Amino acid sequence: MRVMLSILFIFSTSLAFHGTSYAEDEGTHYQSTVVDSHIDTFMHTLDETTWLPETDIGEETPFDFDIPKGQEGGLDVPYLAAYTPGYYENTPRSISETLAKINGIYWTEANNPDDLSITPSYEDIEQAVQDEKIAAVPTIEGGYSMEEDNAIELLHQYDDLGVKALGFTWNYSNALGEGADRVYGDPDETPSEGGLTELGTEVAEEMNDLGMMIDVSHMARTTFWDVIEVSEDPVIASHSGVNALHDHQRNLTDExxxxxxxxxxxxxxxxxxxxxxxxxxxxxxxVVDHIDHAVDVMGMEHVALGSDFDGAPMPEDLQDASELYKITDELENRDYSEEDIEKILGENHLRVLEEVEQNEEDADKGVTVTPSLEMGEELADNTPILQADIEGEALNESDFRIIVDGIDHEPDFDEETGTLSLELDEPLKERFHAVTFEAETGDGETERETKIFYVDTSVDNMKTLVEHFEAEGAFENDEVVRSLNLHLTAVGQFEDQEESEKIVQHTEGLQDLLDYQHENDLISETAYSVLSNDADVLKDKWQ
Structure with missing residues (x-):
């Protein structure tokens, strides 16, 4: 294992982000670059049914963190988590929820371009701070979207989308390793054993190559030790306490x-x-007691802040991000120096990010890739044609690729129009997806673009899914299929007439039918889960 040296640094600009109500001489806190390595706000900003963005944190909200609170509390760099507890044996839904939350971060940036920037690199963070914007760092809490068939390609897609840290597990174990609860997320909570899996090791090594940070919070201790053994780059515990002060499976021992x-x-x-x-x-x-102990054990260069805002109850006197300055006040009361406070508030986190990051020259690669869809675009069809325009000379067309949700597909390329395209063989079963268009020159230079898109829920799309599931043998008999299609046809007639009350009424009837079929083992678990979920979305859409 390569031991990384602790390299201290100071931003090239001495001006940290300030809320508009603060002057530049407000003291150490507001002159420091403040980093919080775990914020769960995007658990709450999406519509509960569709997972589309609903609440703009550019305005005052009831949440622990929003842009006004961050500005008031002097928070420069929030690590914004895309959290999912996982859907046991339903990887596509875990992918969808993870992407929905990342999409929510992009939506927030688009709505608040003067106040927040997504910053996938150290250089981007530095620029955002200099521009007096909040520098948002996307992260993922819970790698439940990753399985043997998609993990590495999906990891690259997450990297494309600016994700800088991945926590392999929440409390439940998964294909990457054992979580803190040492059980799987199935209804019986089946016990797990062992630490990092073979796939988890492969993902950890790939993250080192990509310049992504491994987050060990929520890992079982067996998994933690395996990661320490495997990772050649520094790792982070984004939101943990110290076990010596309070014995808890989520806290870290002195060892x-x-x-x-x-x-x-x-x-x-x-x-x-x-x-x-x-x-x-x-x-x-x-909080500062735990900082004290961690500093005593680890040294000043390895301790920082990871609040868990919007993911857990907060201290009585630190209810949200606007009160972050109170940490600095307490550190000053305990005679920490200004230099050491700056390390704890942010420099230590940013040192690790800079050490882990792989700096690639932003050179002209001789090829450009322009997807036909925008980030977060809604598509009407669940069997869409995905396209991008490719421009360049001496292109190596045999190595062009389109990747959807971590699965590599062989696309078509129209040399005359320069269009790279893919028509999916099977309907997409979930709402949010990631597509990557990758082109290569004859010299081996590769360029890629990754976008998140959303598939609308409609009667036509549900009929396509029923047809697909029928071909897969997901239904017990033809009568099950006929009943579903009859209900969908009725809903579709009212959908055409935009009679919302009748759509809702008949969609509730469809849901009752699906429940009956499920209870009587007439429909597979996957088909029931997908169609039932779509029925909920359709009802919510017209309610």
Whole structure:
């Protein structure tokens, strides 16, 4: 294992982001670059049924973090998590939810271009801070979207989308490794054993190559130790406490803290009182107690902040991001120097990000790829034709690729028009998807573009799915198929007439039919899950 040296750095600009109500001489907190390595706000900003963006955090919200609160609290660099607890044996839905939350971050950037930028690199963060914008860093909490057949390609797609850190597990175990609860997410919570899987090892090594940070929070301790052994780059614990002060499976032992420091990594101290104290309530001083202990064990260069805003209850005197300055006040009360406070507030996190990052020259590769769809675009058909325009000379057409949700497809290329295209053989079963268009020159230079898109839910799309599931043998008999198609035809007639009340009524009848078929083992689990989910979306769409 390569031990990374702790390299201290200071932004080339000395001006950290300020909320508009703060002057430049407000003290250490507002002069520092403040990083929070775990914020769960995008658990709450999406419509519960469609997963489309619903709440703009550019305005005041009830959430722990939004742009106004971040500005008021001097938060420069929030790591915004795309969290999913996973859908057991339903990887496509885990992919869809993960992409929905990443899409929500892009939607937020589009709505607030003067206040927030997605920053997939150290250089981008530096520029955003200089421009007095919040520098949003997308991360993923829970690698439940990743399985043997899609993990590496999907990881590359996440990297394309600006994701800088991946937590392999939430509390449930998965194909990458064992989670903190040491059980799988099935209804029986089947016990798991072992640490990092063979696939998890492959993903960890690929993340090192890509310049993505491995997040060990929520891992079982067996998995943690395997990651420390495998990773040649520094890793992070984005939101954890110290076990010596409060015994909890989500906290790190002193041995783990020492190993994390030896690895060159950093721990973001969580604010969640249940991880910090035996008492029913927590306070800022409890957070700083954990900082104190981590500093004693690890050294000043390896301790940082990882609040878990919007993912857990907060201390009584630190309810949201607007009150982050209270951490700095308490550090000053305990005689931390200004230099050390700046490290804890942000420099330590950014050192790791810079060390892990793979700097590629932004050279002209001789080929450009222009997808026909925009980020987050809605498509009407669940068997869409996905296209991009390719421009360049001496192109190696045999190596052109289109990747959908981590699965590689062989596309068609029209040399005359320069159009790279793919018509999917099977209907897409979930709502959110990622597509990557990749082109290569004869010299081996590769260019790729990745977009997230959303498939609308309609009666026609549901009929296509029924036909697909019938071909797969998902229904017990022809009567099951006939009943579903009859209900869908009735809903479709009212959809054409835009009679919302009758659409909702008949969609509820469709849901009752699906429930009956499921309870009587007339429909497969996958078909029931997909069609039932679509019925909910269709009902919500017209309600």
């Amino acid at each position: 783990q803290l020492e190993a994390l420091a030896d690895n060159g990594g950093v721990v973001g101290i969580v604010f969640y009182p249940a991880f910090l104290t035996d008492e029913s309530e927590g306070y800022v001083e409890d």
